[in-house]
Amino acid sequence: MGKIAVAVILLTAVIGGAALWYTAERAFYEPVAFTQGQEIRLVPLNGDQPEAIVANDIQGIDAPSSPIKFRACFTTPLTLAMLTETYRPYEGAVPLVAPSNFPCFDAEAIGRALETGEALAFLSEPDIRPGVDRVVAVFADGRAYAWHQLGGAEGAESQ
Known part of the structure; x- marks a missing residue:
């Protein structure tokens, strides 16, 4: 009986x-x-309305079950210098782990790059859903990643 249990x-x-x-x-x-x-x-430094940037080879996933499941990978020809002079940085950016079937998004590598300054984070869409911001991280070689993060624009650096 014990073996069955x-x-x-x-x-x-x-x-x-x-x-x-x-x-x-x-x-x-x-x-x-x-x-x-x-x-x-x-979001530009001198405004509150997000502006489209050049994004190539974009791929993304999302799920209606949670506001923070969005992930995207893309490339951009925009330089970090141009981006920092034009767009609002995002302090406290922390990428969330993506599912294994979306291998282009490596949250640990992106997080390390943000910590070391190899990549920079920018505010993409404040309060894209209540209490949730869209964040974009860009590397010097043009690789870029986007995700949703809890914060409701609180993580955005004030002007």
């Missing part, structure tokens, strides 16, 4: 673990359809 417990744990993994990594995520010319926007 242990087997049932183990089977339940395996099924529960698989279901948890599936909901965290695969369920609900869908590709994002970006509007041509409005793919990625940044």
Whole structure:
């Protein structure tokens, strides 16, 4: 009788673990359809309305189940110097881990680059959803990443 109980417990744990993994990594995520010319926007230093920037090879995912599941990867020809002179920086940017089936977004590498200054973060869309900002991190070589982060524009550096 004890062996059957242990087997049932183990089977339940395996099924529960698989279901948890599936909901965290695969369920609900869908590709994002970006509007041509409005793919990625940044808030200028002298204004509050986000402006579209040049974004190439953009790919993204999102899920309606949470406001912070958005992730995007793209490239931009804009230099860090031009971006820092034109757009509002974002203090406290912390990229969230993406599901394993979206390998272009490496949150740990992006986070390290933000800490070392290899990449810079900018405010893309304040309060894109209540209490949630869209943040963009750009590397000197043009690689760029976007995600949603809790903060409601509180993470944005004041003008």
